[in-house]
Amino acid sequence: MTAQHTSSLPPEEDDVRVTSQLKFDRRRKVNQYVRQERIGKGQHGEVFLCTDEDLAGREVALKVVKRNNPRDRIKLLRRTHQQNVRDGEVPALSSTEHSIRREIAVMKKCRHANIARLYEVIDDPKQDKIYLAMEYLSGGQVQWKDAEGKPILSVEEIRHIIRDVILGLEYLHHQGIIHRDIKPANLLWTKDRTIVKIIDFGVSHFNPDLQSSTPLKQPEDPYNEALFRESDLLKRIGTPSFLAPEIVWFSEYAPKQSPATSCETLASGSNSVTVKDGSSILPSQRPPITKAIDVWSLAVTFYCLLFGHTPFNVPESANENVYHNEFVLYNQICTQDWEVDETMGCDQIYTGGRHPIDDKREGPMVVSLLDQMLQKDPKDRLTVSELKRNPWILRGILDPNEWITDTTPSTSRDSSTFLSRWKQASRKILDFLPRPRRIPPL
């Protein structure tokens, strides 16, 4: 039986293959993919290293996801799904199927050097699993701490990683996509550990209205409306320590009066409060959920790489009740300031403390950057494109203006031109920049 290929977008726009027939071969082969070993397991499925027989044994990461998880209300939703498909309506999806379809819809829109590439989707309606063949990133997850919780990356290596994630995020945001789960575990190295790519789009959000410019109209996926509901944005989805204040927001956290010691002014005429160091705290109305949540999670990721621990933590004295602990954590995220260690990175560069005197040294530059990314009020937070222009991020790039231009995404239809421009630009950078001195262990 030969696999049948259909694609919903024009070939120049989208070369993600969608295959609707699945053939097993003694369970070692899924169509042309020969299964090697399991390389990952997540909430939604398993990921296997496979070789592609049709492409001279090219290695791929095959993500296998059950349409229905036993936890989902299987029968009801499945019946609704089949009924709706028959009727040509947008199907109601189980949460697992919802997540994988969201991941597919997002990855199909993406073609960028810092985003894991999706090659093929095998979606046979007769099978209970959906398969995603993706670019295999064999360098593994970005590791950031040793057994004692000490940072293992140098500050220069961290700059490279953050720069790669900024470019990936800038592209996603430009496409109208919010990732919603940026954290070190979702950042994978290429084989030679020179490039970091973003993975895991299972909780991502897409809204064409969020696109930065109006790209040439793409044929809309009829499921998009059901997959990406604006109301989902308000849900507390993602990884708790990395969630932005506006996501974990409880009305109790909002300032009702000038908080005791740390606050200097209650900004008159505005509904947010300014603290002593100039950073704002939560406004009294819940802020909308925007792309700014990715900047917050990136800041938490940045902090983890620098210091080997997260900025907001449940105190050791916390009790066994996970819900209580989560509440304590969310309270910290919304209302507490964060501290920095005396030094950052495995090369132990001095930070100068939480409020360093403004100077051009590395430590104060990093703390000031973190400060601008970890603003509680999202409207005060840096955007990704502002972040990209930060002097610390640009440090070491020969021609920053050229780099900014060459790496800035334009319309989505330009993505392949953009990619080749980006490759040229990144080659220049890679030629210039020192190679990471220390390859972190797998």
Ligand SMILES: Nc1ncnc2c1ncn2[C@@H]1O[C@H](COP(=O)(O)OP(=O)(O)OP(=O)(O)O)[C@@H](O)[C@H]1O
């Ligand atoms: N393209 C890839 N190349 C190499 N390894 C990968 C790739 N994609 C995923 N993995 C590995 O598989 C693991 C699980 O993948 P992924 O995060 O996509 O699954 P998930 O079910 O969505 O996970 P989560 O529970 O975090 O939502 C990853 O942490 C990673 O180690």
